Amino acid sequence: METVNIKINGMPVEAPKGSTILEAAKLAHIDIPTLCYLKGINEIGACRICVVEVKGARSLVASCMYPINEGMEITTNSQKVLASRKKTLELILSDHDRKCLSCVRSGSCELQKLCNDLKVEDEGLYDGARTLYNTDATSAHMLRDNNKCILCRRCSAVCEKTQGIGVIGANERGFDTNISCAFDMGLGDTSCVSCGQCIAVCPTGALTEKDSTSEVFAALADPDKYVIVQTAPAVRAGLGEAFGLPIGTNVQGKMVSALRRLGFDQVFDTDFAADLTIMEEATELLDRINNGGVLPLITSCSPGWIKYCEHYYPDMLDNLSSCKSPMQMFGAITKTYYAEKMGIDPNKIVMVSVMPCTAKKFEIGRDDQSAAGVPDVDISITTRELAKMVERVGLNFLSLPDEDFDDPLGRSTGAAVIFGATGGVMEAALRTAVEVLTGKELPNPEFSEVRGTQGIKEATYHVAGLDINVAVASGLANARELLEDVKSGKKNYHFIEIMGCPGGCVNGGGQPQQPATVRNFTDIRALRAKALYNQDAEMPLRKSHENPSIKALYDEYLGKPGSHKAHELLHTTYVKRSINK
């Protein structure tokens, strides 16, 4: 690799050619603060927080964008630099809602941290005109409070570039500039898919999920309710970050322990329903291949992807698997099979789901998601909200013992836990489909071709005389690229997995936020995914059809996969939507 030699604060540094000053400084153990910069997503050099001095340059330069050259001399810590950063912050604060005490991001706010780091002492120094905005609460999953927006544009960049949607952006100009939807529409009136990637990248409390923690606490306190919780695979790979653990720490045992201590009557695992999803979806795939059904079959686990498909590819709804998502299947089985087995009135069950996802808050309100005549899932909270609940009741998460999920709906296989990473559903489905097709046990259950964080992956497997072409996409801009190739006939697949968020659920919009200083230099998707693949490798059962609880469910209740009863309870329908009203 070609390198260049520069000096940063008088110290010699050798860095790869083409690096920015920000990247070179990182190699020299210096974190230059940033606010608007998100690598690969929002590289606009607008906020001026990352300014540094470059010898010979006529003014301070934005280090996030400025490339290094041989012999360059850079100062990142001069009085001039620090004063400039501080003034920028003071000016941002002059038009900022400063209710930090009650702000959901207090403690994790990037603006707050910068103000502390740079010793801003008077947040009202430049008080003058203020723009006041109403909170947008029109969507099912989130709130937009522009009074806390600092116009960094990370949200609109991730919405347009990463997700290919672009329903929020900068409108008006000058002092009136604000991030909003076209014609001041509410977000809920647009083609927003509820993925929450904007929340994940927001540095402040301007974008947050709708908080349902009080609703959960109220249910837990109600003696007439039987409150059951299920946790998605990706939650265990992200929750620890909220308590200071390194990215990619699997905290399944402590999570279960915390949920039990919060007072849930049963602590179950969405992984059980992931195994169930595989049984239904693999059956659907084989049925479509053998009987000339609509192909490619596309997975339906990700509610962000489903809503995207309904808005942007309404002509492809027949390609979607009719399977409900694992979360909804879990709710359906809990309120039918489990309720009957245990003699509990489904009306008294409160099904709470903990998800890495904000779109789940939209999904629980969809039509055709109430197997027992009541909603399959009552309340869906994010990984972040669970962390807040643990903190609110004073549980010392890090010192909790490791505990196991309850039986029988807490039992799962390795195939289920990898659902949380892009390619995981595909791999899990292949493990079952291949064994069903060949009638033989797989020597190695791992399908490494569909692993990894690339946006689009493809593979062909030769199984029992069939060539099965598969593809995996995560992030909706990648999904669009893949689907355009399918529609134009350029590519032919039998089975496609699509996840709305880049990297899959581990990087979902409901996971603990990592600041840009971390995101710009760490692949959080890969680290969290590794936690799930490691767990899979260690599990005694790694194929969904081997799950004894699943076998019992079919024997006792559903009959066989794809049965009439399974269709009634576990499958759903979709609606055509448009992009613009």
Added chain:
Amino acid sequence: MGSQNKTVPFAGTKEQEAALLKVIAEHKDDKGALMPILQKAQGIYGYLPVEVQTIISNEMNVPLEKIYGIVTFYSQFSLSPKGKYNVSVCLGTACYVKGSGDIFNKLQDLLGVTDGGCTTDGKFSLESCRCIGACGLAPVLTVNEDVYGKLSVDDLEGILTKYE
């Protein structure tokens, strides 16, 4: 740039839509096509309401928000139609020090619209402008081609009555 006056109904014709689609077809594959299309669309309709922006969004495969962001950024674009009588108040330096700010505010009250808006009957639109080169007559406003100078706020009702 004011927010769109939602009470003025859209009255686009089939001919206008055909003209717009022709413009889009001509520019569709150009780099940076959005600006010339928006300029020509405003030429066709006189302004850029949601109906027109939606056609452009659908045809160009560009998010409506992106188009709206551009339209609200550049002051040459308007979200509201011009009224039969367009009242334009000079807020340039000379007029401003002679009190045109008060005149503008009074007109907003009298007409019930903000800068860039149009009355619901489509009769009057109101806009602020910069120097029109009649500083000797400051403060100045124009109603279409008619120029009124050396104004006070008390003159305004009388001027509007002439156009009722």
